[in-house]
Amino acid sequence: MDANETKTVVVIGGNLGSSVARSLHDNHEFRVRVISRDPSSAKSKKLIDSGIEVVQADYRETEQLLKAFKGCWGIFINIDSDAPNFKQRIGPSELQMGKGMVDAAIKAGIQHAVHASLPAASELTKGEVPVLAFDDKSAISKYLLEPGKFETAAIVSAAWFLENAFDPKYTAAFGGFAMIKDAEGYLTWETPAMGNSPESVPWLAVADDYGDFVHGVFLDPQRWNDRHIHGVSDSSSFAEMTTKFEEVTKLRDHALTGKPARYKEVKKGGLSAADEFKTKEVNGLFDLMHAIKGNFFNGVPTEHNDARLLKKAAAEARQSDISLKPMTVEQFFQKYAM
Template structure:
């Protein structure tokens, strides 16, 4: 398939959302330029092998951003979130995102698609402040822009290295109320909405899309995973005291979830735009169950090999 001449610059290209978006655009015949910090890293080389042009740059080095956006038609914007010992560093995240928008304006880029995080009532407690500043900069940039706000990823069921989420020893631990529907989205669907926005800039200009593909209680979700994988898994709802012990930001989020009722994406309206929008069941059937099973198999093998 031939590629269009002017590329889309994909930031965060070696991460989950950026990587999925780069692959989706390439599959659609769109030229992709991937912003990477290390062009020799395996994830960067995989993008190059898939047909992406690599450009080395860093959000904290603005001069490299001018090089990255030069000649680009559009930008998929996903600056690294900044989270320090005292919580979200909104100013750092905002500075990074706005630097890309400013570079895009100087370069004559046509369009920005920014992906942030879904909103609740008190966005600051969820870490939305920096993302809100980036959204405002995109809206006043004079460029065509689309704002994507995804909820929790379905892929978080295979997360590792976090005190919350993932499935460890048959248990998923999180802040979400066990009996309250939890909205979730497959990462490939975020990429699909980004690709739709780039394909039809006029239709999606100025739109803010809260993205979710399903809403199912954590308990029901773990039951579905049990059925799909054959591994019995269970949900543990973190208490307020446990959340506070993990840090002020975690405790605030625990309370926000119960005060706000969680995210409010309009899933039927999203499915009208993207009919193939994944449910948890369809995600498990296509890719999710196999990934969870492989991870659980590895965990059991590791536990067996370490046993005396």
């Protein structure tokens, strides 16, 4: 492909995919094509309204994927692990679906691939702490990275979503922060500890940063080939995170105190989510974190520099005037706290 020719990147996948699509769309070097099972959905319509191409395809149907992938230079893959069929083991697993996407991308002639992954729970714990979504995503990554499949391939693993503070699936499981006050009037983040000391949790501002990390990889795919990149915006303890939220709301509201927030540690296995599958997953997450000493990214300490380099590269390539640095926890709450 000519260096000056517009490169089409096909994007699959949820909130991470939306962030990737919006970042790449802000750079005339790329054309973005988003795959959706329902192009009439509200999320798809938002992308279409912003000028992004959205095409329909069933992720399970190879011929539909091949048609959607035609003429694409790169692919970003992220499968929604919360789909009920995966949890209930109905139909193809996430791993089977992911492999099918990889195979279709190769057959369509796509050269460069990026996958959003998670820690290999069973492998890291010798089978003691299996987490279905984590194990399937990590297995897809291994498959995608096998030699000879793509000219380049990279993994950009997503850290802990800061947006979970405003997602009912997680606020219900984690004590109510930052939406539901407890009986004492606090917005409480209530989970087990992360498992490292001093505690350090890698946080990700999905909408503001993740897409730029992937954008940065596509700007220089050879440099990032075969790399496992930590998609992290900022790090702090759970207690520091809730304190920063309270301080931000205090300044924003010009009040003597902000919205009262706190962290309460609970024992492992003590979380309860909206359904049995999510309950098993969130408790399994903390069992895994303790088993790997709180090192979220496949058992190794969080590395911030790659994300900073990628953010800067993407910010410089985008038309919009955005920050050259990943978002801090304070900046996230300044922008999104209600």
